[in-house]
Amino acid sequence: MKRGKKRKSGFVKIAYIFIIAAVAIKLLDVCGAEQWMMSCMKKLSQNEKFINYAISGETQVMGNNEREKLLKSFFSESLPLDRISEVGEASGEPSPLPQKEELTVWEYTPGGERKENTYPIENITISPKSEKGYVKYNDIWVKNDSTKGIDLKWLLGAKLPFRLTGNGPHVLIVHTHGSESYLPQGRDTYTLTDVERTSDKRYNVIRVGDELEATLKSEGISVIHDRNIYDSPSYNGSYSRTLDAIGAALKKNPSIKVVIDVHRDAMTTDEGVKYRTVANVNGNRVAQLMLVMSTGESGLPHPDWAENLKLAVKLQNAMATKHPGIMRPMNLRKERFNMHATTGSMLVEVGTSANSLAEAIASVKLLGKELAAILKTAK
Numbered sequence: 001m002k003r004g005k006k007r008k009s010g011f012v013k014i015a016y017i018f019i020i021a022a023v024a025i026k027l028l029d030v031c032g033a034e035q036w037m038m039s040c041m042k043k044l045s046q047n048e049k050f051i052n053y054a055i056s057g058e059t060q061v062m063g064n065n066e067r068e069k070l071l072k073s074f075f076s077e078s079l080p081l082d083r084i085s086e087v088g089e090a091s092g093e094p095s096p097l098p099q100k101e102e103l104t105v106w107e108y109t110p111g112g113e114r115k116e117n118t119y120p121i122e123n124i125t126i127s128p129k130s131e132k133g134y135v136k137y138n139d140i141w142v143k144n145d146s147t148k149g150i151d152l153k154w155l156l157g158a159k160l161p162f163r164l165t166g167n168g169p170h171v172l173i174v175h176t177h178g179s180e181s182y183l184p185q186g187r188d189t190y191t192l193t194d195v196e197r198t199s200d201k202r203y204n205v206i207r208v209g210d211e212l213e214a215t216l217k218s219e220g221i222s223v224i225h226d227r228n229i230y231d232s233p234s235y236n237g238s239y240s241r242t243l244d245a246i247g248a249a250l251k252k253n254p255s256i257k258v259v260i261d262v263h264r265d266a267m268t269t270d271e272g273v274k275y276r277t278v279a280n281v282n283g284n285r286v287a288q289l290m291l292v293m294s295t296g297e298s299g300l301p302h303p304d305w306a307e308n309l310k311l312a313v314k315l316q317n318a319m320a321t322k323h324p325g326i327m328r329p330m331n332l333r334k335e336r337f338n339m340h341a342t343t344g345s346m347l348v349e350v351g352t353s354a355n356s357l358a359e360a361i362a363s364v365k366l367l368g369k370e371l372a373a374i375l376k377t378a379k
Helices: 002-030 034-043 048-059 062-075 081-090 150-155 205-218 238-252 305-324 357-376
Strands: 123-126 136-137 140-144 171-174 221-227 258-265 274-281 284-287 289-296 330-333 343-353
Touching: 034 123, 123 289, 136 150, 140 150, 140 305, 150 305, 171 238, 171 343, 205 221, 205 258, 205 357, 258 357, 274 343, 274 357, 284 343, 289 305, 305 330, 305 343, 305 357, 330 343
Parallel strands: 123 274, 140 330, 171 221, 171 258, 258 343, 289 330
Antiparallel strands: 136 140, 274 284, 289 343
16 A cells, blocks of 8 residues: 555655646746846857866866967868858859958057947967878868868879979969958058058958069069959959969969969957967067968869979978968868869968968068978979
């Protein structure tokens, strides 16, 4: 009898629990608590202390400095908003641009409270300490976002897939997003024609391309610099317009073996913090560089994708060895980025929108010298 009473009492308790739960859910629905709960979750997702706590739980024991680096790596290694359209273009499918903020001239004010149209800037040096998530050989780091396997040791030792013959030109510099610009400050202050962009070629990445051109020529490399802006009047279709220009240049100058697409990156958090990628080279602060390479898995043919890596890996190694800290890990992506045009094609990101133009120029000069030294071996 006692056992039967206990079993009956247990059933009653369970029934009560179900009834209470049902009533609670109904009340939450009637009161509109779903929106409240979603709001709470959103606030938690934007709370750095909560994120740190969550990360600590996933990574067991982690110090404050390590957590901070990990958080920054999430920001730095994610696809920036102004790169979203590239995925659609590279796959042949049109992709709408993300909604951009209303155009305002912004400035950096260190310390204190944030004022209207001002954004805090944080320096960051992207230099991984763990091989997790990377392919590594010596000082060469690659973040492989493709499905292809790569042998960095073999690529470093392989001969370049082209020869530089005659008087050239041998190198073509282009800018798919030529209006990308840098932090407006000091003598490099300019009027924006779009968010973090300007059509003034004295202050955008075309100016950086000018320096790369001058450096290569000073080292005896014959260069053509296409100074046209292809992300105007529309950002969509910029890769197609650039490809047309590359094709026309190659038809006119079949001696061109290397095509360098010069960009600048952008890193901005939801809170408005902008990251400036920097390195210390000979006591000077310079912008970090990132080589972006492709496999063509997004839908457009790129059968010789690995040939491009032979030059890129050699350049990554030379820069990382001679100028420690200046190179971010190379990023191998599924998109094509017009790299099928030659076996010596590459895309280079020179700093971010928070870097100064001077920092970007200082870095690209170093890049030009090391690239020229490598290309001379192909003559």
